[in-house]
Amino acid sequence: MSDQSDFYGSETGHGTGHDERSGSEVLAPEQILCVDCGGTCHLLTRPYLEEDGSQGFRPGDIVAYRCSDCLDRWDIELE
Numbered sequence: 001m002s003d004q005s006d007f008y009g010s011e012t013g014h015g016t017g018h019d020e021r022s023g024s025e026v027l028a029p030e031q032i033l034c035v036d037c038g039g040t041c042h043l044l045t046r047p048y049l050e051e052d053g054s055q056g057f058r059p060g061d062i063v064a065y066r067c068s069d070c071l072d073r074w075d076i077e078l079e
């Protein structure tokens with residue numbers, strides 16, 4: 001029997017060390033499904049666009065959708 005003790009799995013590369021950003025942004029879908037009629041609701045609210053190129057929404061933002069079929073408006077709070 002060969003008893004070779006091989007140790008090759010010493011991975012030192014830890015990917016993400018810090019995942020705590022104050023200005024974390026969330027993504028809002030461009031379209032959602034209307035719960036009333038099953039149609040497509042389109043995003044009305046535009047995401048913010050910073051000068052440094054970052055864009056999106058922040059947790060707690062209210063985004064509005066308009067259904068193209070029944071014209072209902074839906075306000076969704078982002079998490």
Ligand SMILES: [Zn+2]
Pocket residue numbers: 034035036037038039040067068069070071072
């Ligand atoms: Zn609808």
